[in-house]
Amino acid sequence: xxxxxxxxxxxxxxxxxxxxxxxxxxxxxxxxxxxxxxxxxxxxxxxxxxxxxxxxxxxxxxxxxxxxxxxxxxxxxxxxxxxxxxxxxx
Amino acid sequence: xxxxxxxxxxxxxxxxxxxxxxxxxxxxxxxxxxxxxxxxxxxxxxxxxxxxxxxxxxxxxxxxxxxxxxxxxxxxxxxxxxxxxxxxxxxxxxxxxxxxxxxxxxxxxxxxxxxxxxxxxxxxxxxxxxxxxxxxxxxxxxxxxxxxxxxxxxxxxxxxxxxxxxxxxxxxxxxxxxxxxxxxxxxxxxxxxxxxxxxxxxxxxxxxxxxxxxxxxxxxxxxxxxxxxxxxxxxxxxxxxxxxxxxxxxxxxxxxxxxxxxxxxxxxxxxxxxxxxxxxxxxxxxxxxxxxxxxxxxxxxxxxxxxxxxxxxxxxxxxxxxxxxxxxxxxxxxxxxxxxxxxxxxxxxxxxxxxxxxxxxxxxxxxxxxxxxxxxxxxxxxxxxxxxxxxxxxxxxxxxxxxxxxxxxxxxxxxxxxxxxxxxxxxxxxxxxxxxxxxxxxxxxxxxxxxxxxxxxxxxxxxxxxxxxxxxxxxxxxxxxxxxxxxxxxxxxxxxxxxxxxxxxxxxxxxxxxxxxxxxxxxxxxxxxxxxxxxxxxxxxxxxxxxxxxxxxxxxxxxxxxxxxxxxxxxxx
Numbered sequence: 001x002x003x004x005x006x007x008x009x010x011x012x013x014x015x016x017x018x019x020x021x022x023x024x025x026x027x028x029x030x031x032x033x034x035x036x037x038x039x040x041x042x043x044x045x046x047x048x049x050x051x052x053x054x055x056x057x058x059x060x061x062x063x064x065x066x067x068x069x070x071x072x073x074x075x076x077x078x079x080x081x082x083x084x085x086x087x088x089x090x
Numbered sequence: 091x092x093x094x095x096x097x098x099x100x101x102x103x104x105x106x107x108x109x110x111x112x113x114x115x116x117x118x119x120x121x122x123x124x125x126x127x128x129x130x131x132x133x134x135x136x137x138x139x140x141x142x143x144x145x146x147x148x149x150x151x152x153x154x155x156x157x158x159x160x161x162x163x164x165x166x167x168x169x170x171x172x173x174x175x176x177x178x179x180x181x182x183x184x185x186x187x188x189x190x191x192x193x194x195x196x197x198x199x200x201x202x203x204x205x206x207x208x209x210x211x212x213x214x215x216x217x218x219x220x221x222x223x224x225x226x227x228x229x230x231x232x233x234x235x236x237x238x239x240x241x242x243x244x245x246x247x248x249x250x251x252x253x254x255x256x257x258x259x260x261x262x263x264x265x266x267x268x269x270x271x272x273x274x275x276x277x278x279x280x281x282x283x284x285x286x287x288x289x290x291x292x293x294x295x296x297x298x299x300x301x302x303x304x305x306x307x308x309x310x311x312x313x314x315x316x317x318x319x320x321x322x323x324x325x326x327x328x329x330x331x332x333x334x335x336x337x338x339x340x341x342x343x344x345x346x347x348x349x350x351x352x353x354x355x356x357x358x359x360x361x362x363x364x365x366x367x368x369x370x371x372x373x374x375x376x377x378x379x380x381x382x383x384x385x386x387x388x389x390x391x392x393x394x395x396x397x398x399x400x401x402x403x404x405x406x407x408x409x410x411x412x413x414x415x416x417x418x419x420x421x422x423x424x425x426x427x428x429x430x431x432x433x434x435x436x437x438x439x440x441x442x443x444x445x446x447x448x449x450x451x452x453x454x455x456x457x458x459x460x461x462x463x464x465x466x467x468x469x470x471x472x473x474x475x476x477x478x479x480x481x482x483x484x485x486x487x488x489x490x491x492x493x494x495x496x497x498x499x500x501x502x503x504x505x506x507x508x509x510x511x512x513x514x515x516x517x518x519x520x521x522x523x524x525x526x527x528x529x530x531x532x533x534x535x536x537x538x539x540x541x542x543x544x545x546x547x548x549x550x551x552x553x554x555x556x557x558x559x560x561x562x563x564x565x566x567x568x569x570x571x572x573x574x575x576x577x578x579x580x581x582x583x584x585x586x587x588x589x590x591x592x593x594x595x596x597x598x599x600x601x602x603x604x605x606x607x608x609x610x611x612x613x614x615x616x617x618x619x620x621x622x623x624x625x626x627x628x629x630x631x632x633x634x635x636x637x638x639x640x641x642x643x644x645x646x647x648x649x650x651x652x653x654x655x656x657x658x659x660x661x662x663x
Contacts, residue, residue, distance in 0.1 A: 012490040013486065013489040014486055014563050017482065017486065017559060017563055018563045021556045021557075021559025021563065022556065022560050023556070024555060024556035024559075025552065025553055025556020025557045025560055026556065027556075028548070028549045028553035029553050029556075029557075031548075031552075035546055041458060041459075042460060042463050044463065044467050044470065045458070048553075050470070050551070050557075051553045051554070051556075053470055053474065054474045054553060054554035054555060054559075055558070057475045057554070058557070058562040058565065059565070060345075060471075062349075062562065062571045064345075064346040064349045064350055065350040066572050068347065068349075068350035069350060069572060069577055069579070072579045072580040073577050073578070074577070074579065
């Protein structure tokens with residue numbers, strides 16, 4: 001009989017968060033689409049555009065995370081700290 | 091009624107002296123009492139200038155109250171009361187005094203009425219900010235404090251040069267008035283305020299000091315530092331066209347770095363930079379509605395980021411860091427702190443019902459014009475990015491429960507009660523301002539009849555945040571979103587802390603070597619001269635020389651004879 005560590009399983013609140021966000025987004029989209037306002041001053045203020053802005057913002061946040069970590073990640077011994085100065089001798 | 095003409099900011103400064111000697115039980119009440127007294131002095135006065143004196147022909151206006159500085163003063167002094175509650179559980183009298191000095195200097199700068207007093211108060215606040223960082227027990231705090239001193243030193247120098255050029259136009263030009271960036275004086279003062287407010291390239295000091303300060307210090311620095319710059323821009327440079335693109339750049343840099351940072355306190359500082367950028371851009375837009383929106387947005391951002399940094403400070407206090415990568419499972423051991431993190435994060439993200447929403451909608455209305463459509467888009471997208479960066483990332487990670495092979499030996503306890511109470515108080519302010527913003531609108535300089543909870547304003551915000559949440563959860567579930575890892579990111583300060591600092595050290599070493607060589611040459615030359623002189627004097631010492639000429643004494647004897655002849659003839663003449 002082999003002793004293997006039990007597999008780690010992860011559970012969280014992603015489902016709950018998804019539900020809340022979907023409900024809030026759906027409610028907002030429903031109200032936005034049913035309002036009788038035809039005086040939108042540009043494309044970004046059209047009904048439904050706010051949802052597109054939200055989707056774009058989340059995508060931007062994820063892409064920015066990847067890009068900055070790829071380009072600007074501090075490499076070397078002090079990877080997790082920002083204490084490496086030119087005069088730092090520790 | 092006793093009429094006291096005293097700048098409200100002087101009260102916390104005097105209280106700082108008292109706190110240095112006060113026992114621990116009295117320090118928090120002293121801080122809160124000073125804030126309350128300053129608030130009373132502020133609210134008890136009518137608008138207008140008072141305490142005007144003349145020093146060396148220059149007007150010094152120590153107190154000038156109007157609607158602009160009143161709204162900032164109320165926010166800062168209420169924040170100081172909350173900080174007093176938050177900081178009461180720890181023992182650090184020096185940090186208490188530093189925070190009071192920082193608050194006093196900032197509030198004093200709000201209420202003075204001339205440039206010289208403003209620069210003096212702002213410089214005092216800068217020194218107190220560095221002291222606050224020095225008082226932090228975290229590693230690297232001393233270096234961060236020194237870096238802050240350098241930034242504030244440069245800022246102070248720019249202020250002084252700007253004021254000097256302003257005074258060329260006459261003594262009365264020292265009194266507050268709109269300044270022109272195209273003039274030398276106005277340009278230098280503008281440059282100094284760009285440092286204070288954290289404009290791009292000068293933005294790194296805020297995240298540096300907030301990340302290295304203690305929990306209470308970080309909260310205090312977020313409140314009493316860059317917001318003074320926002321006030322000064324609104325006072326000196328309203329409608330300045332340069333401010334709109336600068337504010338937009340601050341928004342972009344702030345949200346991008348906030349989305350990528352692992353250290354959440356630094357991420358919160360970048361988030362603060364983004365919201366400050368909204369204020370700066372609105373000041374640049376310059377319409378009465380935009381100015382009112384800028385001032386109100388600064389007011390609500392103060393409370394939202396105060397709450398956020400207090401919640402993060404509570405986590406830092408117990409766990410030793412505020413990194414998202416270390417927060418896995420934190421909701422089980424620190425549920426209240428994570429709950430407060432959620433509420434404060436929602437406040438920062440301008441969620442309907444919370445503080446920043448009430449002024450963010452005003453900002454959107456103020457920029458709802460065709461020439462400002464890109465600024466409107468950035469302002470509209472900022473809450474969604476901050477929602478992902480400062481709410482969803484940490485909260486989802488904190489609620490992630492893993493069944494590990496080896497459970498931790500020492501379970502983490504909840505944060506100290508006073509820290510939770512302070513963070514809860516700040517969150518309460520966020521909720522109360524958000525639900526009933528009418529009194530905030532009444533404080534603004536411009537009359538504002540605004541309905542933030544009209545359906546055509548709430549619906550798009552729910553849409554934006556909801557869509558952002560759904561998208562991020564899906565991206566995370568599918569593995570597209572980056573896993574939370576312990577990484578540090580480089581920023582512009584890596585340039586001056588790395589290559590520039592190395593170049594400076596190299597230049598210093600070279601100059602030291604030149605100096606050493608010069609000193610060695612001087613020493614060798616003086617040694618040679620001394621030996622030569624000693625040899626010559628010894629040669630004069632021989633008692634039985636053959637003749638004055640062959641013994642080598644001829645030259646000095648001849649010189650002596652010439653000297654005596656010159657003196658004789660000079661006296662005769």
